[in-house]
Amino acid sequence: MPDPRTEADAVLARLAFELPPERIAQTGAEPRDASRLMVVGREGLEHRIFHDLPELLRAGDVLVFNESRVIPARVMARKPVENGFGGGQVEVLLLREEAVPELGCSVWSAYLKPARRAGKELWLGEGEARHRAEVVGTLPGGARLLRFERDIKPHLDEIGRLPLPPYIDAGDSDETWRERYQTVYAREPGSVAAPTAGLHFTPELLAHLGALGVERRAITLHVGAGTFRPISGSVSEHVMHAERYAISASTASAINRAKAEGRRVVAVGTTTVRALESSANEDGTVREGEGDTAIFIVPGVPVRVPDLLITNLHLPGSTLMLLVAAFAGEDRIRGAYDAALAEGYRFYSLGDAMLLERESLSGQR
Structure with a gap:
């Protein structure tokens, strides 16, 4: 058939x-x-x-x-600089938590923007909610694999924004x-x-x-x-x-x-x-x-x-x-x-x- x-x-x-x-x-x-x-x-x-x-x-x-x-899956991240975290910004759209046992227990697929200049290390959030992510792979379609040192889910409400389709003008507050x-x-x-x-x-x-x-x-x-x-x-x-x-x-x-x-x-x-x-x-x-x-x-x-x-x-x-x-x-x-x-x-x-x-x-x- x-x-x-x-x-x-x-x-x-x-x-x-x-x-x-x-x-x-x-x-x-x-x-x-x-x-x-x-x-x-x-x-x-x-x-x-x-x-x-x-x-x-x-x-x-x-x-x-x-x-x-x-989930508030759109998070702004920064690339590291020497003795700090204030490098260039990268927009991270977390897609889902992935089961990759060999990489650890907190691995997410994500789209990065700009992806080519994202580097190998990103810092998401500020203060107590700051999370380090290591870029450990690329998936078909261009998504990246991010490995976090600790569970990011409890902090997404604080550091993330709700993802909206690109055809919506997100002029209103995230709330x-x-x-x-x-x-x-x-x-x-x-x-x-x-x-x-x-x-x-x-x-x-x-x-x-x-x-x-x-x-x-x-x-x-x-x-x-x-x-x-x-x-x-x-x-x-x-x-x-x-x-x-x-x-x-x-x-x-x-x-x-x-x-x-x-x-x-x-x-x-x-x-x-x-x-x-x-x-x-x-x-x-x-x-x-x-x-x-x-x-x-x-x-x-x-x-x-x-x-x-x-x-x-x-x-x-x-x-x-x-x-x-x-x-x-x-x-x-x-x-x-x-x-x-x-x-x-x-x-x-x-x-x-x-x-x-x-x-x-x-x-x-």
Whole structure:
């Protein structure tokens, strides 16, 4: 069977579009659930508001969230100078803690800027929070391995800033973004980018859905910086960065019961889809467990678990455009994005949302 990725370049070309810069959302809706919501199903398109979600879901639906929490992973470092630490500045974006036993117990992958002039030693933070990092290797894609002399995690709140996508003007204080760029249900620290579909939920909306009889379950996938990276070159050559995920026994059991009983599974965000599909059996049931996933979902790869997907409007030429085309069908996604451009929808992390209905598996194949 041919690799579906060989056809994906043509799909991306057909889904390409020009987005005026002013359509990139710089602030989220206030309140969060006041954003627009485009419903994309087999019967066509419908324009709603996100707080209408209880009218679009029903009792027995299983709503699956990614509970990962964004960490303040952007840290300014300095190169050492003789008898001090006041050398040139290097921006460090910590990606995740790596298990490399031969290097010690506190090793992180990180992007450095500028990487070429970073040297072999960096000092992050000041005073009691100062941490020495040794640059000990380079990973595929350009990330560096940093070995710390002690655990840096307890000090990230003090020395780090929340990482934001480059298309957001981070003019507000870091304290403001620590609330705004975080879902209301975030629990497990580890992401360097928010699972942004969840930014539309409020405690009140969650309570309304619970009263309706919608079942709420959680997974964790720690979002890496590579998730939103545009594809450069051909799709077949694109390397997906591995991300850590975990699915509990109770979540797997709830999803499997729902599927056996003909109830719908609703994934909140593409990161949730990636976690569920990484643990999916051929019949669409889900296994509990945890691990790293570099799953690459493109048209021609069946999506077996979720029936509905809540997601934002994505960057053209990205792996996420391929994922939503695989989920809902290329033609429906093309029509949805044409409508979003024509109707003034706001794009990307802080923008509006879509509720996508899955294309049938027979249609995907």
